[in-house]
Amino acid sequence: xxxxxxxxxxxxxxxxxxxxxxxxxxxxxxxxxxxxxxxxxxxxxxxxxxxxxxxxxxxxxxxxxxxxxxxxxxxxxxxxxxxxxxxxxxxxxxxxxxxxxxxxxxxxxxxxxxxxx
Amino acid sequence: xxxxxxxxxxxxxxxxxxxxxxxxxxxxxxxxxxxxxxxxxxxxxxxxxxxxxxxxxxxxxxxxxxxxxxxxxxxxxxxxxxxxxxxxxxxxxxxxxxxxxxxxxxxxxxxxxxxxx
Numbered sequence: 001x002x003x004x005x006x007x008x009x010x011x012x013x014x015x016x017x018x019x020x021x022x023x024x025x026x027x028x029x030x031x032x033x034x035x036x037x038x039x040x041x042x043x044x045x046x047x048x049x050x051x052x053x054x055x056x057x058x059x060x061x062x063x064x065x066x067x068x069x070x071x072x073x074x075x076x077x078x079x080x081x082x083x084x085x086x087x088x089x090x091x092x093x094x095x096x097x098x099x100x101x102x103x104x105x106x107x108x109x110x111x112x113x114x115x116x117x
Numbered sequence: 118x119x120x121x122x123x124x125x126x127x128x129x130x131x132x133x134x135x136x137x138x139x140x141x142x143x144x145x146x147x148x149x150x151x152x153x154x155x156x157x158x159x160x161x162x163x164x165x166x167x168x169x170x171x172x173x174x175x176x177x178x179x180x181x182x183x184x185x186x187x188x189x190x191x192x193x194x195x196x197x198x199x200x201x202x203x204x205x206x207x208x209x210x211x212x213x214x215x216x217x218x219x220x221x222x223x224x225x226x227x228x229x230x231x232x233x234x
Contacts, residue, residue, distance in 0.1 A: 009192040027196040030219040075126040079144045102147040
């Protein structure tokens with residue numbers, strides 16, 4: 001597969017949790033996921049073997065790890081090693097976040113491809 | 118290593134090319150690099166075995182692949198498979214870009230750690 005270019009914020013979205021949608025771009029070894037939190041939306045405690053990195057672009061996203069709330073504003077970034085339990089919530093204005101997973105989340109890719117018209 | 122949180126736009130910068138600096142966050146299997154292009158700055162033709170994904174956050178970044186100029190504005194994203202030759206330039210206002218590499222760029226990590234005070 002060659003180079004690919006997409007406008008990510010107008011890609012088809014898929015739901016990650018109530019009020020939380022992702023717009024993904026899948027590479028071979030990693031993926032981007034542009035995530036929009038509606039105000040008040042939350043992501044329940046979960047874990048995955050994939051390493052997760054990311055950066056907040058707009059608003060506030062809090063990541064809760066080991067019971068500690070890390071409230072992150074624009075340009076604040078993170079690394080979550082694979083297997084770490086975490087949950088998330090956002091501020092009153094919601095949030096726009098870019099997540100990165102390595103390896104690719106096969107569960108997301110399967111859902112994305114299944115939903116492709 | 119556990120979860121880590123950093124304010125990426127005020128991290129120490131390292132030079133990628135004249136007028137182009139990066140602020141990195143290294144994970145285990147992937148890394149983020151927040152790149153600021155000064156107006157008129159360019160990155161010469163190069164390649165690396167690492168897969169590169171990224172997204173433009175501000176301004177315009179053009180990626181040139183196989184002689185084709187892909188001019189990308191905010192929220193436009195890309196995947197460049199490893200080994201693809203590419204160069205870059207920016208628009209008159211420069212650009213802010215988030216790059217992702219998998220695996221980690223060991224050359225960047227070695228430089229970064231060598232420069233750490």
